[in-house]
Amino acid sequence: MFNLLPSVPQLLFVLFGAMALGCAVAMVAQRNPLYSAISLVGVFVSLACLYLTLQAPFIAAIQVIVYAGTIMVLVVFVIMLLNVEEEVRRPLRLTYLIPVGVLLAAVLVGEAAFMLSLGSSAPTPAQTTSGSDVGLTASIGTGMFTKYLLPFEVTSVLILMALVGAITLARQGRTPLFAAPGNVDEEPAVLTAGGDVAIKPGDTAATGRAYAREQIRSGDAAAPSTSAGEEER
Amino acid sequence: MDWLSNQIGADWARALAQFVGINVGFVVVLMIVAYTVLAERRVLGFIQGRLGPNRVGPGGMFQPFADLLKFIFKEEITPSASTRFVYFLAPIIAITAALMPIIVYPFGPEVWLPFLGTFPLVIARFDIALLYVLGITSVGVYGVALAGWSSNSKYSLMGGLRAASQMISYELSLGLSLVGVVLMSGTLNLYDIVVQQGGGGGVLNWNIWSFWKAGTCPQIIGFITYLISAIAETNRVPFDLPEAETELVAGFHTEYSALKFALFFMAEYVNMFTVSMLATTLFLGGWQGPFVDVFPWIGIVWFLLKVVFFLFLYIWLRGTLPRFRFDQLMNFGWKFLLPVAIINVILTATVLYFRWS
Numbered sequence: 001m002f003n004l005l006p007s008v009p010q011l012l013f014v015l016f017g018a019m020a021l022g023c024a025v026a027m028v029a030q031r032n033p034l035y036s037a038i039s040l041v042g043v044f045v046s047l048a049c050l051y052l053t054l055q056a057p058f059i060a061a062i063q064v065i066v067y068a069g070t071i072m073v074l075v076v077f078v079i080m081l082l083n084v085e086e087e088v089r090r091p092l093r094l095t096y097l098i099p100v101g102v103l104l105a106a107v108l109v110g111e112a113a114f115m116l117s118l119g120s121s122a123p124t125p126a127q128t129t130s131g132s133d134v135g136l137t138a139s140i141g142t143g144m145f146t147k148y149l150l151p152f153e154v155t156s157v158l159i160l161m162a163l164v165g166a167i168t169l170a171r172q173g174r175t176p177l178f179a180a181p182g183n184v185d186e187e188p189a190v191l192t193a194g195g196d197v198a199i200k201p202g203d204t205a206a207t208g209r210a211y212a213r214e215q216i217r218s219g220d221a222a223a224p225s226t227s228a229g230e231e232e233r
Numbered sequence: 234m235d236w237l238s239n240q241i242g243a244d245w246a247r248a249l250a251q252f253v254g255i256n257v258g259f260v261v262v263l264m265i266v267a268y269t270v271l272a273e274r275r276v277l278g279f280i281q282g283r284l285g286p287n288r289v290g291p292g293g294m295f296q297p298f299a300d301l302l303k304f305i306f307k308e309e310i311t312p313s314a315s316t317r318f319v320y321f322l323a324p325i326i327a328i329t330a331a332l333m334p335i336i337v338y339p340f341g342p343e344v345w346l347p348f349l350g351t352f353p354l355v356i357a358r359f360d361i362a363l364l365y366v367l368g369i370t371s372v373g374v375y376g377v378a379l380a381g382w383s384s385n386s387k388y389s390l391m392g393g394l395r396a397a398s399q400m401i402s403y404e405l406s407l408g409l410s411l412v413g414v415v416l417m418s419g420t421l422n423l424y425d426i427v428v429q430q431g432g433g434g435g436v437l438n439w440n441i442w443s444f445w446k447a448g449t450c451p452q453i454i455g456f457i458t459y460l461i462s463a464i465a466e467t468n469r470v471p472f473d474l475p476e477a478e479t480e481l482v483a484g485f486h487t488e489y490s491a492l493k494f495a496l497f498f499m500a501e502y503v504n505m506f507t508v509s510m511l512a513t514t515l516f517l518g519g520w521q522g523p524f525v526d527v528f529p530w531i532g533i534v535w536f537l538l539k540v541v542f543f544l545f546l547y548i549w550l551r552g553t554l555p556r557f558r559f560d561q562l563m564n565f566g567w568k569f570l571l572p573v574a575i576i577n578v579i580l581t582a583t584v585l586y587f588r589w590s
Contacts, residue, residue, distance in 0.1 A: 008244040034319065034382070041375065048368075061364035069371025073401060076375070080382045080394070137361060137421055 012053050020046035031088075034079050037072060044068040058137045254356045255336055262335050266502040267297035273548045280552035304495040312385055312488045319383035324489065324496035327376025331503040333369045337362040338510045339424040341520045341532035354520070354532065355424050363421040366511060367408055370466070374400045376500065377468075377475065377485050384488035392484025395559060396468055396475030402566045403465040403472075409574035410458040413581040414440050414515045417449055427519030439518040450584040454577040456516045458570055460546075463508040465566065467501060469547060471554040472562060509543035 006014075023042035030036045044067045051060035144152050191197060238246040271286070271293060278285025287293040311320065341354030359365075374397050381393015417440060418426045430438050432446075441456045443449040465472040476484030486497045513519055517539050520532030557565070 007242075008248050032316075034316070038319070038322070038375075038379070041372075045372070057359065057361040058364070061361045061368050064368035065364065065371055069368060069374070069404075070401070073371075073374050073378070073397065076378060076382075077394075077397065080378065080390070137364075 016046040016049040276548045307491040309491045314385045316383040323380035324493045327500040328496045330373035331500040334366045340536045342529045344529045362423040381485040388482045388487045392475045403462040406570040406574045407462040410455045413455040430518040431521045441516040450581045458574045467504040470551040509540045513539040
C-alpha cells in the first residue's frame with residue numbers, strides 16, 4: 001500500500017530543489033529590488049537544505065550563517081536605507097547579446113543533459129560519501145589548518161585588506177586618518193577690515209553669533225528685544 | 234516503532250516520529266512561553282509594588298488564554314501604503330526563526346518507555362546543532378528589519394534599522410563567547426556537550442567553572458559575555474532600543490495589530506526561552522544534576538529549573554534597569570564586549586594547549 005511513497009531524501013530533494021528554482025526565477029523576474037533580495041535569501045536557504053541532504057551539514061550551516069544571515073542582511077539594509085524604487089521596464093538595448101544568451105543557455109542545457117546521462121550509471125553522491133567524513137566539521141577544520149593553511153591565511157589577509165579599505169573610504173569626509181598636505185580642509189580665519197583676527201578657525205560660538213548678526217542686519221530674523229540679547233548664547 | 238517501520242519503511246517511520254516530536258515540542262514551548270508572559274507581568278508587579286493580573290482564574294492562571302483570545306478578535310489593520318506581501322511575511326519569518334532552534338536542545342538523558350524502547354530526550358540530535366542554532370538566529374534579523382521597512386512608517390523604519398544593526402553587532406560577541414565551550418568539548422553536538430559535563434564531581438563539572446577535570450578551562454568570562462549579548466540579541470531591557478516607547482512609539486511593530494502583533498510578541502518570548510536553554514546547555518550542564526544516574530526522568534526537572542532561573546533573571550533585569558542610549562549600546566558591543574569575548578577565546582585556547590601537552 002505504501003510502496004508508492006518516494007524515499008525521504010527524494011522527497012526533500014524535489015521539495016527544496018523546486019523551492020530553489022522558484023526563488024531563483026522570482027529573483028530575476030521581480031522588479032522591486034527588495035523582493036529580489038528576499039527571493040535570493042530563499043535560494044540560499046533552500047540550497048543549504050540541499051547540502052544537508054547531500055550529507056554536508058557544515059557547508060549547509062555556513063551557507064545560512066554567511067550568505068543568508070550576513071551578506072544578504074547588508075544588501076537588504078542598503079535597499080532599505082536608499083529606498084530604491086521599483087524598476088521600470090525600459091526598451092531593450094544591446095540586442096546583439098540575445099543570440100549569445102540563447103547560445104550560452106543551450107550550452108548549459110546540453111551540459112546538464114550530458115551530466116544526467118552520466119549520472120544514471122554512476123553512484124549517487126549520497127552513496128559514495130555516507131561512509132567517509134567528507135563535509136563534516138572536523139575534517140574541514142583539519143584540512144583548513146594543516147594542508148590548506150597558506151591559502152586560508154592569504155584569504156584572511158585579503159579580507160582584512162577589504163576591511164581596512166572600507167574604513168578608509170568611509171572616514172575620508174571626516175577626520176583624515178593621515179594628515180597630509182591637501183588632505184586637511186583648512187578653515188581660513190575671519191579677518192576684520194584692519195587685518196586683525198576676528199574669529200579663529202573652529203570657534204563655533206563666535207561664528208554662530210556672527211551669523212545671527214548677519215541675519216538681523218539683512219532682515220531675515222527679528223532683532224532681540226533687549227540690547228543684551230546679543231551677548232546671550 | 235517496529236510495527237510502524239514494517240508498514241512504511243524505516244525512513245518514513247523516523248520522519249513521522251520526528252514530525253510528531255517537533256510539533257509536540259512547539260506546543261510545549263508555546264505553553265511555557267505563555268506562562269512566561271504571565272510570570273513576567275506578575276513578577277514585574279511584585280517588583281513595582283503592585284499586584285499584576287490576578288483576576289482570570291486562580292491567581293491569574295488563565296490570563297494567557299484571555300490575552301490570546303483578545304489578540305485573535307482584535308481588528309487587523311494594514312497601513313494603506315505598506316508593502317503588502319513583505320508586511321505579511323515579516324511576522325511569519327520572526328516566529329519561524331524563533332521556533333526552529335528549539336528542536337536541538339537536549340532536555341534529558343536517555344530514558345526507557347514501554348513500546349518505544351530507549352531513546353534520548355532530544356527531538357533532533359545532529360553534529361552541527363550549535364551552528365544550526367546560530368544560523369537560524371542570524372536569519373531572524375529579517376523578520377524585524379522587513380517589518381520595520383514594510384510598514385511605511387518612520388517609527389517602524391527607525392525601530393527596524395536599530396533592531397537589525399543591534400542584532401548583527403551582538404551576534405558576533407554571542408558567537409565568539411561560545412567558542413570557548415566548543416574548544417573544550419571538541420564537538421558542536423549539544424547532546425554530547427551536555428554528556429561531557431556529567432560524571433564524578435557533579436556540579437563542579439559544569440563548563441562555567443569546571444577546572445578539575447582534564448582538558449577544561451573555566452568559562453566564566455564566556456558565560457558573562459554570552460549572557461549580555463543574549464539579552465541584546467533578544468532586544469530586551471536594558472537593550473530594548475528597537476522598541477523604545479519614549480522615542481519610537483513601539484519600534485518595528487508600531488503598525489502591527491491583532492494576531493500579527495501577537496506573532497512578534499510570541500517570537501520575542503520564544504527567543505528569550507531559547508537563549509536561556511542555550512546558556513543552560515552550554516554553561517550550566519543542561520539536564521545534569523543530582524540523581525540523574527538513578528532516575529533519568531529527573532533530568533527534565535533540573536533542565537527546566539535552570540532555564541526558569543534565566544527567565545527570572547531576564548524579568549528581574551527588566552524590572553530594575555534603565556535603558557541604554559543607542560551610541561552607548563554600539564560602543565559597548567563593539568569596543569568592550571567583542572574584545573572581551575576574543576580574549577576569552579585566546580585564554581581558553583592557551584590554557585587548553587598547556588593542559589593537553
